[in-house]
Amino acid sequence: MSFPSLNTLRTFEAAARHLSFNRAADELCISPSAVSHQIRQLEHTLGIRLFLRSERRVSLTQKGEFYFKNVQQGIQILVQATNSLTTPMREHTIRISAVPFFATRWLMRRLDTFQAHYPGWELAIQTSTQKSEFDREDLDLVIRRGAGDWPGMIAHLLLRESLVPVCAPAMARTIDTIVALKGATLLHNSQVPSEWSEWFGKIGHTFSAPTAKLEFQNSSQILEACIAGVGIALMDRQLIFQEMAEGRIQSVVDQQVDGMRNYYLVYPKSHTTRKSVQIFLEWISNELEQMDR
Amino acid sequence: MSFPSLNTLRTFEAAARHLSFNRAADELCISPSAVSHQIRQLEHTLGIRLFLRSERRVSLTQKGEFYFKNVQQGIQILVQATNSLTTPMREHTIRISAVPFFATRWLMRRLDTFQAHYPGWELAIQTSTQKSEFDREDLDLVIRRGAGDWPGMIAHLLLRESLVPVCAPAMARTIDTIVALKGATLLHNSQVPSEWSEWFGKIGHTFSAPTAKLEFQNSSQILEACIAGVGIALMDRQLIFQEMAEGRIQSVVDQQVDGMRNYYLVYPKSHTTRKSVQIFLEWISNELEQMDR
DNA sequence: CAGATAGATGAGTGTTTACTCAACTATAGT
DNA sequence: ACTATAGTTGAGTAAACACTCATCTATCTG
Secondary structure (H helix, E strand, O other): OOOOOHHHHHHHHHHHHHOOHHHHHHHHOOOHHHHHHHHHHHHHHHOOOOEEEEOOEEEEOHHHHHHHHHHHHHHHHHHHHHHHHHOOOHHHEEEEEEOHHHHHHHHHHHHHHHHHHOOOOEEEEEEOOOOOOHHHHOOOEEEEEEOOOOOOEEEEEEEEEEEEEEEOHHHHOOOOOHHHHHHOOEEEEOOOOOHHHHHHHHOOOOOOOOOOOEEEOOHHHHHHHHHOOOOEEEEEHHHOHHHHHOOOOEEOOOOOEEEEEEEEEEEEHHHOOOHHHHHHHHHHHHHHHHHHO | OOOOOHHHHHHHHHHHHHOOHHHHHHHHOOOHHHHHHHHHHHHHHHOOOOEEEEOOEEEEOHHHHHHHHHHHHHHHHHHHHHHHHHOOOHHHEEEEEEOHHHHHHHHHHHHHHHHHHOOOOEEEEEEOOOOOOHHHHOOOEEEEEEOOOOOOEEEEEEEEEEEEEEEOHHHHOOOOOHHHHHHOOEEEEOOOOOHHHHHHHHOOOOOOOOOOOEEEOOHHHHHHHHHOOOOEEEEEHHHOHHHHHOOOOEEOOOOOEEEEEEEEEEEEHHHOOOHHHHHHHHHHHHHHHHHHO
């Protein structure tokens, strides 16, 4: 019985998450051709199409969506369990889980200063869209997006969100009023279906659920679709400033809502005495101070 | 970064489930040597010991236990999702999930008559120790062990359990009374911790929790430990008659309790109209009638 | 003691995996 | 028209995988 390899499944998961073979290749440090080959091989093994190819981008088929959800979950369990066993001595490792978008765009860009200040310590960062379980995954800390009110947990604010609607430049020319914005194709995050409604509410407008709904499972997918001109995304402008600077997307209607949700550093109260937690708190406090200047 | 292959992880899971490289080799249709090599390679990759080797059997280390739980779960998700996509046309496939011990020892031994009577239909059987989810796993039916009272479900009795204490012949010589039985090393199923207490209660004896407790995660592991002379197992004698006939284990104290828990064929009420469910019910009814004669 | 059982180890080998490279196709933007 | 972008495809290749076979060690049982 022929079963896909774990490596192939990881490639599929990355491509599905990014909805881009190119981005997946970047993340996995392989060529786009390798991604293409593996996806094709996987589709041949399964005997179905996982991706629809159109113009210069890909989208998931329904079966692809189903498989992506399950493969992501299964792989996560395996990778996390394996990492739990292979990470070096507990005493000098800080184990963190964070949502992928925030991890790649905020946290990992600041690792240099951590390494410089704490050469004897190692950060083990894993990304996850699932709600993390401290015990089973042997984590010290978690970075979460939310309101900051997790029972039994201590939460430190890391980044206050600034949500702005953004879209591709060609589309931006026609979105100059709130009315036009409401009538456009809005890209939704399936994990927070009410986010657009809340945002409109905050700026004093009512908004009812659209009849045609485009939902994506994570911010990376939303951003890709946005850049591709599919619709308008609601994103934290602090995490997309590079794409903005490159002119690949731009904000519309000049409205911004702060603090609807934020990114917090979270850990159980019982972890307060851990050296790993104290070290990370010390470092991140300094980082946040530097940022405030 | 070197990550274990899915094939390796599946070999590890089978060896851990059976607590026997030989049995795992049988199940996977490879040589015991291949199992040994793969486990050693995996231990080298992870840099830890997963199994303790003693005499002629193996046991899991604590880390091995942790990894087994997670690997089993992760693999199950991947395998089930993949099987969901690769199974042929829905119309002529019956998708069943069953606990592994019952599946291998009762259900799969009767497949010949099914194939003979329904040549146009295919049985897709998957084994799982987790509670199955009909929608996510696209199942028609499930075979469960329990009391038969699952809300929203229709349950047909398949096999009434007959629990007897069994052990290796050498140990059996010293277990001739209930008192001796109580004082012996009893092997527990971690999924039903109270099973021994219930059993003793049913035969009119009180039994308090032992101070030294040997727990295993599934019946296969319990049987292996029992055959190896580790302790006394409480098993359904209908599912172990082969080992009994071979003299590898024998029952003790001549007590049997029926119907504490049983095996049921279970499906949601909404599945009643499925042709697949009707076909399977028809076949299993005939099988049960044949057995009653 | 002989035979059976179970896991371990080294060597060998064929197959599969996992890429890269080069060239191509189909857009989109200037 | 030219350039950039993104995915596709065929061919090639090195490494890894996944075994088998033969032999060994350490018990257990009759």
